Amino acid sequence: MSTYQVVPMIYNSKEQIDSIIILEQQCKQLDSIHLKADLDHISKQDGDHALLCYCEGKLVGLLSWYPSDGVTGNINAIVHPHHRRKGVFHSLLGRAVEDMKPQGITRISYRVPQSLPSGLLTAQSLGAVHDRSEYSMQLMNMSFPAIEQVELTLSMAKPQDFEFMVSCSAQAFGDSEKWTRNYFTQTNEPSRVTYIAWRDELPVGLVRINSINETTAFIHNFCILPAYQGQKLGRQVLTLLVELLLKQKNTDIRLSVITENEHALNLYRSVGFEVNSEYQYFIGSL
Structure with a gap:
């Protein structure tokens, strides 16, 4: 049985940043969609909060969050396809909730790519209700x-x-x-x-x-x-x-x-x- 370890990200750790890039690439290859870790937001001082989940020394999951209005924690997460439905996301979420409570956060906003059905099901299984749909434009x-x-x-x-x-x-x-x-x-x-x-x-x-x-x-x-x-x-x-x-x-x-x-x-x-x-x-x- 796999053992998972959740640790906070060090924003300027080259080793962690390189591991995140690899995780993004692995998800893109196996899912055929680009799951973003929002690296630009979590790799700068005073950026978004980020938690990393490791299994046998390899990064298999990431969850980042930031407060927007004093009560809402906005969450983004990616999990390696081979490690989904094994408790990785719930372990990351549990640790994030512990960090949010002292800051007065009372609700969570989950961002899920439209092309990731498993993510939509996970949000619904947590009792979350649909709020809105957005396009990202460039x-x-x-x-x-x-x-x-x-x-x-x-x-x-x-x-x-x-x-x-x-x-x-x-x-x-x-x-x-x-x-x-x-x-x-x-x-x-x-x-x-x-x-x-x-x-x-x-x-x-x-x-x-x-x-x-x-x-x-x-x-x-x-x-x-x-x-x-x-x-x-x-x-x-x-x-x-x-x-x-x-x-x-x-x-x-x-x-x-x-x-x-x-x-x-x-x-x-x-x-x-x-x-x-x-x-x-x-x-x-x-």
């Missing part, structure tokens, strides 16, 4: 059409812009201002930058960038105040932002979008983004 066309008339400017958010950020995001996404304020506070990290969109010296929207590494940027929290929606301002903001990120030498620009949001999908495609994968999200109690 900028593929670097020569997108220029904006005919630019009405907006982008500037990095200042401390005095915080209340606008809370109000704009809450109105655009339908969340409470209390939840939104807590979310922005919890995700106030050096790797994240918020840009405010201005028109006629008035703030009309915002967008945030999470710099994963020196060449990879993830766009999120992109929104326009409802009073200004329908005026094609979103495309201007996105185009200005992509131009800025390219000037900053970002070669890998990503974002995600709810699969049912056709308007946003068409907007992102018009600027050169293409879908590269789909994920299902499930919510469960701790």
